[in-house]
Amino acid sequence: MTSAQLKEEIVAYSKEIGIDKIGFAHADVFAELKKRLRLQQDLNYQSGFEESDIEKRTEPERLLSGASSIISIALAYPSKMKDAPKSVRGERRGIFCRASWGKDYHHILREKLSLLEAFIIEKVPGAAVKSMVDTGELSDRAVAERAGIGWSAKNCAIMSPEFGSYMYLGEMITNIAFPADTPMEDQCGSCNKCVDACPTNALVQGGQLDSSKCIAFLTQTKGFLPDQYRDKLGNRLYGCDTCQTVCPENKGKDFHHHLEMEPDPEIVKPLLKPLLSISNREFKEKFGYISGSWRGKKPIQRNAIIALAHFKDETAIPDLLMLLHHDPRPVIRGTAAWAIGKIGGENAELELLSAKENEKDDLVTLEIEKGLKMVRNQEIS
Incomplete structure (x- = not known):
């Protein structure tokens, strides 16, 4: 042959x-x-x-x-x-490419x-x-x-x-x-x-x-998303x-x-709020078979927080406060602080000030300050 x-x-x-x-x-x-x-x-x-x-x-x-x-x-x-x-309002969703x-x-x-x-x-x-x-x-x-x-x-x-x-x-x-x-x-x-x-x-x-x-690359990074790209992310959880x-x-x-x-x-257009409290085991069971899960849940959660801020979803504030005050991961705490500041609300400033008093991580403190600045600007306008 x-x-x-x-x-x-x-x-x-x-x-x-x-x-x-x-x-x-x-x-x-x-x-x-x-x-x-x-x-x-x-x-x-x-x-x-x-x-x-x-x-x-x-x-x-x-x-x-x-x-x-x-x-x-x-x-x-x-x-x-x-x-x-x-x-829809109160049930916002993200998207995988x-x-x-x-x-x-x-x-x-x-x-x-x-x-x-x-x-x-x-x-x-x-x-x-x-x-x-x-x-x-x-x-x-x-x-x-x-x-x-x-x-x-x-x-x-x-x-x-x-x-x-x-x-x-x-x-x-x-x-x-x-x-x-x-x-x-x-x-x-x-x-x-x-x-x-x-x-x-x-x-x-x-x-x-x-x-x-x-954005396809940025959604896969594990650190803080640079400021100039957060508003560009929209509701993307993975890829573009x-x-x-x-x-x-x-x-x-x-x-x-x-x-x-x-x-x-x-799976590929999931509700955002449940992603904020999903366990490692639940994440692997639900999303583990798709390629967008390869970096683990942390980048997806960070992106979900930014997406909720993009929608200015006030119903997500309790979930974001839970992360701000209790999550052990600086990137998640800090991004939650930024998101709370972007969404705003009557208790946002008090919650951010309270978190700032107890925060030991300088990068998270910086994110809290960004959140406070956004809240105060909203009050002025």
């Missing part, structure tokens, strides 16, 4: 196991990506979540001896939710790649393979672009004609030399909607992202979809090919 014939069989098998799109690329060094990553490092635009070794990210041979080809796979995920609950709907995509793609690996090894005993999804060394997007899955769009996502950018990506390096597919030409043209719509100007320009400003939802290429793209990707509305 020739490598071209094997490629055809792999493509056919990929459809059988539910892979929506597959592409093949050579495993040469990603020279252009290497230059971009070095620039990102120099500008301090990286998130810190990615592999820090640029050589590993751009040289497949370092990851698999004899690397000759890379197989890229894509699975389309839903962009619309059926029966989404409404966020679309990439966190349903079962954690890392598991779904790894299962598909494992099946693909077994198929290839059965056809070519002794073939070398190495698969990865998201947390691996290679850039999923760079591989997908080279393999013809889609073009690298201005919103820094891979955009395919069939599925838009609502795709999960994964890849497999192998020592088998497959005929490579042709990369797609950029089709964004003069459209700049994603760059213009970015809430924090994290999209510096088309195709360049300052990750440290990106703005640069995808404004994209004309994504209009009408909504695929429900995989049952395990279907969102549970009460």
Whole structure:
């Protein structure tokens, strides 16, 4: 069997196991990506979540001896939710981004790649393979672009004609030399909607992202959210979809090919107040299967507090006071103090002053002072 014939069989098998799109690329060094990553490092635009070794990210041979080809796979995920609950006064809700709907995509793609690996090894005993999804060394997007899955769009996502950018990506390096597919030409043209719509100007320009400003990154941090981004967060608990939802290429793209990707509305658009008192065990039982839970409950709780302040939900004050006076975590106490100040109310100043007297953490004290300033400004106006 020739490598071209094997490629055809792999493509056919990929459809059988539910892979929506597959592409093949050579495993040469990603020279252009290497230059971009070095620039990102120099500008301090990286998130810190990615592999820090640029050589590993751009040289497949370092990851698999004899690397000759890379197989890229894509699975389309839903962009619309059926029966989404409404966020109403007194029962405000947060939102997880679309990439966190349903079962954690890392598991779904790894299962598909494992099946693909077994198929290839059965056809070519002794073939070398190495698969990865998201947390691996290679850039999923760079591989997908080279393999013809889609073009690298201005919103820094891979955009395919069939599925838009609502795709999960994964890849497999192998020592088998497959005929490579042709990369797609950029089709964004003069459209700049994603760059213009970015809430924090994290999209510096088309195709360049300052990750440290990106809401998707900020929702995953564990410390105090910088002041300038709190009002930008809205009701987001994890991730951000703005640069995808404004994209004309994504209009009408909504695929429900995989049952395990279907969102549970009460999980991905949960009530905010119950999140403030949820235990670690309850959090893991309820949210543990989605990718948005990977950093634990603390960032989600912090974001829920900010979301309640965004809604100026006065019914949340008792819950926030409980956190302010009793939570052992400085970030949660401090963010609650800030939120109480933003929401205001007749007892807000007294409660914040009481908390300030007993507070030992300087950063929390600073947040209490921010809250007091907002309350006093409301009284003046």
